[in-house]
Amino acid sequence: MAFQQGLSGLSIASKALDAISNNVSNSGTVGFKQSTAQFSDVFAASLAGGGTQVGIGASIDKVSQQFNQGNISSTSNALDLAINGQGFFRMSDAGTITYSRNGQFQTDKNGYIVNAAGLRLTGKLADSNGVLTGTTGDIKLNFSDAKPASTTSAGYNVNLDSRSATPSAMGKAAVFGTAAPSLTVGASPANTLSILVDGATTPVTVSIAPGTYADTGSLVTAIQTAIDQTSLKGRVKVASDSTGVINFASARSGRLSDINVTGTAAAALNVPGTTGTATNSAFSISDPTSYTSTTSQTVYDSLGNAHTQSMYFVKTAQSNIWDVYTSLDGGFPPEIDPVTGVHTPNTISFDANGVLQTPTSFTTSYSVSTGSVTPLAFTVDLDGTTQFGNSFGVNQNTQDGYTTGKLSGLTVDADGTIQGNFSNGQSRVMGQVWLASFQNPNGLQSLGGNQWAVTNASGPEQPNAPGTGSLGVLQSAAVEDSNVNLTSELVNMITQQRAYQANAQSIKTQDQILQTLVNLR
Numbered sequence: 001m002a003f004q005q006g007l008s009g010l011s012i013a014s015k016a017l018d019a020i021s022n023n024v025s026n027s028g029t030v031g032f033k034q035s036t037a038q039f040s041d042v043f044a045a046s047l048a049g050g051g052t053q054v055g056i057g058a059s060i061d062k063v064s065q066q067f068n069q070g071n072i073s074s075t076s077n078a079l080d081l082a083i084n085g086q087g088f089f090r091m092s093d094a095g096t097i098t099y100s101r102n103g104q105f106q107t108d109k110n111g112y113i114v115n116a117a118g119l120r121l122t123g124k125l126a127d128s129n130g131v132l133t134g135t136t137g138d139i140k141l142n143f144s145d146a147k148p149a150s151t152t153s154a155g156y157n158v159n160l161d162s163r164s165a166t167p168s169a170m171g172k173a174a175v176f177g178t179a180a181p182s183l184t185v186g187a188s189p190a191n192t193l194s195i196l197v198d199g200a201t202t203p204v205t206v207s208i209a210p211g212t213y214a215d216t217g218s219l220v221t222a223i224q225t226a227i228d229q230t231s232l233k234g235r236v237k238v239a240s241d242s243t244g245v246i247n248f249a250s251a252r253s254g255r256l257s258d259i260n261v262t263g264t265a266a267a268a269l270n271v272p273g274t275t276g277t278a279t280n281s282a283f284s285i286s287d288p289t290s291y292t293s294t295t296s297q298t299v300y301d302s303l304g305n306a307h308t309q310s311m312y313f314v315k316t317a318q319s320n321i322w323d324v325y326t327s328l329d330g331g332f333p334p335e336i337d338p339v340t341g342v343h344t345p346n347t348i349s350f351d352a353n354g355v356l357q358t359p360t361s362f363t364t365s366y367s368v369s370t371g372s373v374t375p376l377a378f379t380v381d382l383d384g385t386t387q388f389g390n391s392f393g394v395n396q397n398t399q400d401g402y403t404t405g406k407l408s409g410l411t412v413d414a415d416g417t418i419q420g421n422f423s424n425g426q427s428r429v430m431g432q433v434w435l436a437s438f439q440n441p442n443g444l445q446s447l448g449g450n451q452w453a454v455t456n457a458s459g460p461e462q463p464n465a466p467g468t469g470s471l472g473v474l475q476s477a478a479v480e481d482s483n484v485n486l487t488s489e490l491v492n493m494i495t496q497q498r499a500y501q502a503n504a505q506s507i508k509t510q511d512q513i514l515q516t517l518v519n520l521r
Contacts, residue, residue: 003507005055005506006057006503006506007057008056009499010503010504010507012037012059015063016037016496017497018037019037020489020492021493023489024486024490026482027489028482029102029482030450030482031102032101032483032484033065033067033070033483034482035063035064036063037060037062038064039059039061040058040061064442068483069084069480070481070483071480071481071483072481073481075477075479077106078410078411078476079106080104080476080477081103081105081474081475081479083435083473084474084480085471087466088436088437088452089103089433089435090121090122090463091119091451092119092120092122093119093120097454097461098119098447098451102115102479102480103479104116104479111140111143112138112139113139115450121433122137122138123139123416123433124136124431124434124465125431128142130429132429136463141418141430142420145407145422146407148303148304148402148403148404150300151300151400152378153381154309154378154379154397154398155396156297157382157383157394158293158393159385159386159387159388159393160292160293160315160322160385160386161292161390161391162354162389164293166316167289167290167291167292167315193206193223194206207226209222209225216246219246220239235342236249283325285310285330291312292313292322293313294310294313295394296310296311298399299328299376299378300401301372301401302373302376303370305370305372308328309327309328310326310327310330311324311380312326313392320349320350320352321347324345324346324347324382326364328376333345334366346359346362348385354388356382356383356386359382360382361379361380361383363377363380364378365377404424405422405424407423411476412474413474415432415465416432416434416466417432432465433474434464434466435465435466436461436463437461437462438458439458440457440459442457443455443457444458445458
């Protein structure tokens with residue numbers, strides 16, 4: 001009697017229902033791959049063979065997993081990774097490698113990227129400077145602060161107003177008498193000028209030759225001659241205007257800090273009292289009247305300490321020439337010698353169309369006392385600066401330094417590169433996830449826990465970076481859903497239920513036939 005066929009049918013239907021039930025139960029398991037029971041028919045061995053042979057049932061040939069792509073769902077964890085395409089994550093358990101499609105990862109207390117079971121994700125390692133090495137191993141994140149970088153270049157793209165007037169500090173003015181018909185400078189006591197230069201502690205005294213001067217211009221010539229006989233030769237220029245005011249200016253704009261005039265009150269140097277002081281001050285960062293325009297930005301030293309660099313633009317008597325001073329944290333401008341008081345600002349020029357000619361950049365240097373590398377020296381780039389008939393405006397200030405940074409987040413690129421993002425706007429490579437592929441994924445041995453192991457049937461692993469060869473790419477902050485189609489599985493469940501019932505009916509029918517034979521008399 002053919003009970004065996006019915007029994008085998010019950011067995012395979014039961015196994016198929018087991019596979020379907022396992023699929024349904026794992027429909028929410030990340031990275032799960034559904035299984036399909038594959039059947040084969042069974043025939044009794046026969047030496048003679050022949051076309052009238054009847055099979056003796058069916059058997060489970062294989063329970064095969066389907067490695068087709070599952071849907072990808074977004075998450076809020078940057079270390080959740082989904083493989084879009086072929087490949088498996090390489091997981092290490094104390095050096096033993098297993099493989100998984102479940103990309104739900106986090107970090108352990110030591111900084112290693114691990115799954116829920118504590119297995120470590122593997123890939124290419126990076127050094128402390130964020131450079132990938134040739135070493136493959138367990139990926140460990142580096143949570144140390146990002147290194148600062150000293151400013152090496154600071155850019156200032158501004159428009160300087162061509163309509164601006166020359167600052168009052170461009171000249172030093174002292175009022176001299178205009179008594180007619182002549183100006184007399186007494187011989188005794190001698191009338192002198194005491195000229196103090198920025199930063200200097202000792203003024204230069206200039207004696208004016210005694211005599212009678214027919215006009216202010218003649219007196220200006222005498223004063224200039226006296227100045228040229230001192231260390232101020234070529235640095236201080238003298239002129240007068242129609243009102244009798246004699247103006248003092250340096251060879252460049254605004255370098256004189258003070259001018260005192262001494263002599264008798266009756267002298268032709270007609271200043272109130274016995275001592276007079278120039279009415280206007282020289283260039284000074286604390287005196288807004290001594291410069292035309294200013295702007296500033298933050299720069300950084302080698303330890304990441306922030307400093308404020310300020311730029312001061314001074315329009316000269318020549319309409320297309322500007323003097324440029326700088327300072328750090330409001331300190332003394334390096335363009336002024338603190339001992340001699342000599343001013344040597346950087347001078348820039350424009351053509352008739354307001355386009356910057358030369359120079360477009362210069363180097364400046366400052367002393368810093370924060371324990372960092374000193375001096376703090378970098379290039380100031382004025383490329384793009386213009387002199388148009390429009391208000392002063394800052395188009396863009398840039399600089400390439402930055403302070404130290406705290407780790408603020410992680411991103412994983414499609415090629416598996418793990419980037420640490422820091423609070424200073426910088427990023428650092430912390431490793432690269434590698435994937436493994438196999439010639440026969442169905443040959444892998446399922447270990448449970450979303451893990452597979454390599455076997456002879458699967459062939460050896462072929463590890464490489466995501467996106468290379470046949471390997472898929474990674475998507476960060478996402479996971480691959482189970483590829484189980486619940487609708488299909490429920491239909492399959494009904495089908496196998498009917499198959500089980502039919503096989504049971506086959507056994508029942510055979511039993512009835514046997515009962516009929518037994519009842520024969």
